Amino acid sequence: MSAIKAKHQRLILALIALVAILAAGALAAWALRSQASYFYLPADLAANPPEAGRAIRLGGMVEAGSVAKAPDGVTVRFVVGDGKARVPVSFKGIVPDLFKEGSGVVAEGRLDSEGRFVADNLLAKHDEKYVPREMKDMTADQARAAVRNTQ
Amino acid sequence: MIAEFGLAALWLAAALALLQFGSGVAALRKGDSPLAALVRPVAVVQGALALLAFAALLLVFAETDLSVKLVALNSHSAKPMMYKIAGAWGNHEGSMLLWVTVMGLAGSFVAVVERRLPEPTMIATLLGQAFVSLGFYVFLLFASNPFERLNPVPPEGQGLNPLLQDPGLAFHPPTLYLGYVGLSIAFSFAVGALLTRQVGPAFARAMRPWVLGAWIFLTLGITAGSYWAYYELGWGGWWFWDPVENASLMPWLAATALLHSCSVLAARNALRAWTVMLGVVAFSMSMVGTFLVRSGILTSVHAFAVDPKRGTFILALLAIYIGGALALFAFRAATVTEGERFAVTSRESALVFNNVMLSGILGIVLMGTLYPLVTEAFGERVSVGPPYFNPMSAVFVVPMLIVLAVGPLLRWRRDSLSRLRMPMVVAGVVGLAALGLAIVLAPGKVLPIIGLALAPAVAVASLLPLRGRKLAQVKLPLWGMVIAHFGIAVALLGMAAEGAFTTERLVALRVGETTPVGPWQIRLARIEPVAGPNWTALEATLEASYAGGKPILTHPQARMFWAPVQNTAESALLTRWNGQLYTVLGDKADGDANGGRWQLRLWWKPLVTLIWLGGALIALGGLLALVGRVASDLRRLVASDKIAFRRVRQGR
Structure with a gap:
């Protein structure tokens, strides 16, 4: 190896670093396309449903009167709507405190084979200073929709 | 009154940072300028004033002075005293003040104790430090004044987010900040070395303790933060790949790489340009993290205030500092002379591999964190979570850990793998046995199985550098390395066991x-x-x-x-x-x-507790290495003083 000149060694090191970083970048770009979880409103979900089992997030309003507890005491079923479409959701777990009928929610999870959304996690408004960012926009959308509906 | 006093101290500190920067530039341009003598004292006073301003903020929070807007928005008279004080940095303005305070103190510490490098390099370093501080002072004074008054005075404050009312909070953010901002010293050293073209083993030896110190705090801060999230959020997880967690992980990855490349530069005078580059990148990652968290472009528990003006401001600072440092690097890197050569099978190569893999992980985490921002610009909202981060980082972590098992046993410069046949066989057998066991115990869980197999192998291999040595004579930095590497194995075992066996x-x-x-x-x-x-x-x-x-x-x-x-x-x-x-x-x-x-x-x-025990061991390893390095530097200093003294006496 001592035959390699200093200049060459430096070049080789730089090339290795460059190739590794480019490979990391390419890998990341590929993985991000397939693994990022997209955000859907109920209308998007109805119009263009993702394949079952793919991790997505669903945002909308919890429909009034739709929340029902299963007999096991820990599974909740409810409907998320945005005025255009309705998606049935089931969630097994402890719901966040500010999860209420008629207020916004973002559910992380996936569609099952029957078109029901199975949530692993529910994000509701935490407090004044912490709102999931989709929900801020969503409530604005909702406000606009509400204005349209009453006119 | 106290608030005005704090604000005045802050303005004075900013003015002194400007003076520090200006006199540094003058001293560098004209070799024997009298201003050169000004740089160090000014740096010390500037740090002290920043500390005064921070103390003033602590005081107004302690007595819940509701006429100060920040207190009214973030505190409440009925809070326990500990959280009143912790509330001082549990918000945007206060945490930025903590940032400049740590930065000022780190600068004054360097100004007082650091005597190993040629004076021009030191002046260039302190000049760099002042330049970075200056931006953050301007940011505080013009866009996030922590001492702003409120009129009329509200009857009661709005209180602190209950999630943040926890003993972990009193200790975790300041620790992380010491780490983030401690890296500014590495950044300034890199800039100083580039300005004076003095990159060599002496530079690496001078920079290493500072990097080690910052790295220890980052390690502790990340470990504590992970435990806080684990028990406080009540979700049962210990790492969520939340942007804020990533913001602390990225500087840690860069600092870890820097630490290892520093030891190559110090011992073998190789990897010169690369080490300087990492010094720039490490602090840049701290600032990127701050930008992500404080600008409000990503919402999380940690995002205190959403204010587009602040986001733009921090973005401008980022552009100036990172862009400026990288431009300086581009101009000067070619003039940094070539270091020593080494063979493919050598300690240097193993450390280069470690650096490349760490950079790879850094790239993966950075891209995953920024991707939602990029897609949002195109109108698509996505979030990126464990299904991306876990396997993608494993692609780099696994080879890195395999090399970690062998690397510390290799000799500098040139070695042959046949000399290491025994240790490699031992680690390999342990790893394969663990792999078999893991496949039986946790069938189908790919990543936990890999972790369960690697952890014991790395644990055994990490102890092998001690083989054949008298333990009483092993130097502290070697103990530090062994314990830190062992800590990695312990933490990995905890993560893998948690993933595989949680019910x-x-x-x-x-x-x-x-x-x-x-x-x-x-x-x-x-x-x-x-x-x-x-x-x-x-x-x-x-x-x-x-x-x-x-x-x-x-x-x-x-x-x-x-x-x-x-x-x-x-x-x-x-x-x-x-x-x-x-x-x-x-x-x-x-x-x-x-x-x-x-x-x-x-x-x-x-075994979940092993995750944090491992983190603590890693930090302990860093501490031992730091103590060992500083002690040997002090011994060298004392010895050279004695020689100088004897020379003077003989000359007489």
Whole structure:
């Protein structure tokens, strides 16, 4: 190896670093396309449903009167709507405190084979200073929709 | 009065930073300028003034002076004293003041003690430090004044987010900040070395203790933050790949790489340009993290204020500092002379591999963190979570750990793998045995199996550098390396075991009923109300018995804070040597009916505590290395002083 000149060694090191970083970048770009979880409103979900089992997030309003507890005491079923479409959701777990009928929610999870959304996690408004960012926009959308509906 | 005093101190500190920068530039341009003597004292006073300003902020928070806007927005007279004080940095303005304070203090510390490098390089370093501080002073004074008054004075403050009212918070952010901002020293050293073209072993030896110090704090801060998220959020996870967690992980990855390349530069005078580059990148990652967190472009528990003006401001600072440093690097890198050569099989090569892999992980984390911002610009909203981060970082972590097992045994410059046949066989056999066991115990869980196989192999291999040495004579930096590498194996075992063997149970129980989770039997004994200083709670008493043993009581709570109004689940942990029982109390399962069931979420997490024990070991390793390096530097200093003294005497 001592035959390699200093200049060459430096070049080789730089090339290795460059190739590794480019490979990391390419890998990341590929993985991000397939693994990022997209955000859907109920209308998007109805119009263009993702394949079952793919991790997505669903945002909308919890429909009034739709929340029902299963007999096991820990599974909740409810409907998320945005005025255009309705998606049935089931969630097994402890719901966040500010999860209420008629207020916004973002559910992380996936569609099952029957078109029901199975949530692993529910994000509701935490407090004044912490709102999931989709929900801020969503409530604005909702406000606009509400204005349209009453006119 | 105290608030005005603090503000005045802050303005003075900013003015002194400007003076420090200006006199540094003048001293560098004209070799024997009298201004050169000014740089060090000014740096010290500037740090002291920043500390005064911070002390003033602590004082207004301690006495809940509601005429100060920041206090009114973030504190409340009914809060316990510890959280009143912690509230001082639990918000945007206060945390930025903490940032400049740490930066000023680090600068003054360097100015006082650092005498190893040629004076022009030191002046260039302090000049760089002042330049960076200056930007943050301007940011504080013009866009986030922590001492702003409020008129009229409100009768009561709005309180602190209850999630942040926890002993972990009193200690975790300052620790992380010491790490983030400590890296500014490495940044300034890199800039100073580039300005004076003095990159060599002496530069690496001078920079190393500072990097080590910052790295220790980062390690501790990340470990503590992870534990805080684990027990405070009540979600049972210990790492969420939240942007804020990533913001602390990225500087750590860069600092870890820097630490290793520093030791190559110090010992072998190789990897010169690369080390300087990493010095720039490490602090840049701290600033990128701050930008992500403080600008409000990513919302999380940690994003205090959403203010586009601030985001733009921090973005401009980022562009100036990172862009400027990289431009300086581009101009000067070619003039940094070539270092020593080394063979493919050598300690240097192993460390280069470590650096490349760490950079790869850094790239993966950075891209995953920024991707949602990029897609949002194109109107698509996505989030990136564990399904991306876990496998993608494993692609780099696994080869890195395999090389970690062998690297420390290699000699500098040139070595042959045949010399290491024995240790490689030992580590390989341990790894394969663990792999077989893991496949049987946790079938189908790919990443945990890899972790379970690698952890024992790395643990054994990390101890091998001690083989054949008299333990009493092993130097502290070697102990540090061994313990830190062993800590990596311990943490990895904890992560893998948690992933492979956690059992979770979600049930609705009546008082008196029992449910199993893993080897535990949990009985809900009673539910009763309790009260704290600024909250009330429902507290469950659970009788938990392990494998039929005597029941132990544990008390998860559902807390209701009233300032601000918010409910939190206060999880309860039962720690055994072989894991933790994690319990969370939920809602009433059957509405308000009396005698109804209560939701309980229970986890048995075998070996989970090893994650944080490993983190602590890694930090301890860093500490031992730091003590060893500083002690030997001091010895060298004393010895050279003695020689100089003798020369003077003989000359007379």
